[in-house]
Amino acid sequence: MALKITVIGTGYLGATHAAAMAELGFEVLGLDVVPEKIEMLAQGRVPMYEPGLEELLSRHVAGIEGSSGRLRFTTSWEEVGAFGDVHFVCVNTPQKHGEYACDMSYVDAAFASLAPHLREGALVVGKSTVPVGSAARLAAGLPEGVQLAWNPEFLREGFAVNDTLHPDRIVVGVESERAEKLLREVYATPVGEGSPFVVTDFPTAELVKTSANSFLATKISFINAMAEVCEAADGDVVKLAEAIGHDERIGKKFLRAGIGFGGGCLPKDIRAFMARAGELGADQALTFLREIDSINMRRRGQMVEMAREALGGGSFLGKRVAVLGATFKPDSDDVRDSPALNVAGQIHLQGGQVTVYDPKGMDNARRLFPTLGYADTALDAVRGADVVLHLTEWREFRDLDPAALGEVAGARIVLDGRNALDAVKWREAGWTFRAMGRPRA
Structure with missing residues (x-):
């Protein structure tokens, strides 16, 4: 008989996972404790922007015409416990307020609520990013006859649907052959x-996700540190990155210097990793991550x-001041710990009249920074501006016509905080162009 799957938590990770499991042919039941979120999902809509996700939901949500x-x-x-053979826990693990450590309260609450309703033989699968040692603790609280596995997620915002349906790797932490067998059945299509x-x-x-994010953060902060050196030595960090990127041991990806990383994962994950290493008595192993975090945060102040x-x-x-970009990365509406909004906010607090435009993140930005100015288009944001800051590398911004913007700008000065714009094109249109870690001309 075909496995039935439940997904606990229907945020960014859970909604994507639930839709993808349905796409793979399983019957899926998603649970959330927020009724408004459930109502929205039941209509095939999502509370966040993620390319392709609403289309995927609409193909499978019951009650939508033409869906599976x-x-x-x-x-x-109770319904989840009675329905599912495999239960994926996909709830949030934010950073604790005022601490580096991970807040496990949502995971703990999900396990406590699910456990009394589990059928014997069920498999619970954790996907949340948790401190190492959490799985063993959580497994001890499950009923007899129920097993646990840990299956970390590796989703990239903007590519989540593809990353779930066609993952570059599937990692499963298990304690039995049966748990491995069930997960091989769940992931049979991508494995095939x-x-x-x-x-x-x-x-x-448990260590895979935090290790991967720590390595990625290190690579990003390394090239940003090299940008600082290039600025002091009048070098060109873009050419430097190109040259070292040809080394196969290093690779070209994530070597674009700029205002650093943000979002809901990398910053909190490396901080939680440091905190957990300290608890385990291995704090010296990760002291370098403190400097990685420091380099990253320093870039925002340097942009200001x-x-x-x-x-x-x-x-x-x-x-x-015109700010192009509000989200922490393109192809997302996520403004959590956004370097772009952080820079905009700092300038605003120092008396600047800041106007922000972003293709998808305007509503979330307004909620987080209601005192900033917002424009409906890039052209409107630039109108009358004394300086233009490019802070999120949306394709729309790379495709802008510098000449058209120059006609409405108060002064033709553009600062590229992502090293993604064509310097030659902007300079030919009469703009003073500067980018982080690059020569002035």
């Missing part, structure tokens, strides 16, 4: 297409100072 009907949503733990299936113990599976210098080196008071 394989995907339903509920707020009932060539996705590697890596079987580990609990601690290793670059803007101040471009405006003559004095106060921002009375100066009009």
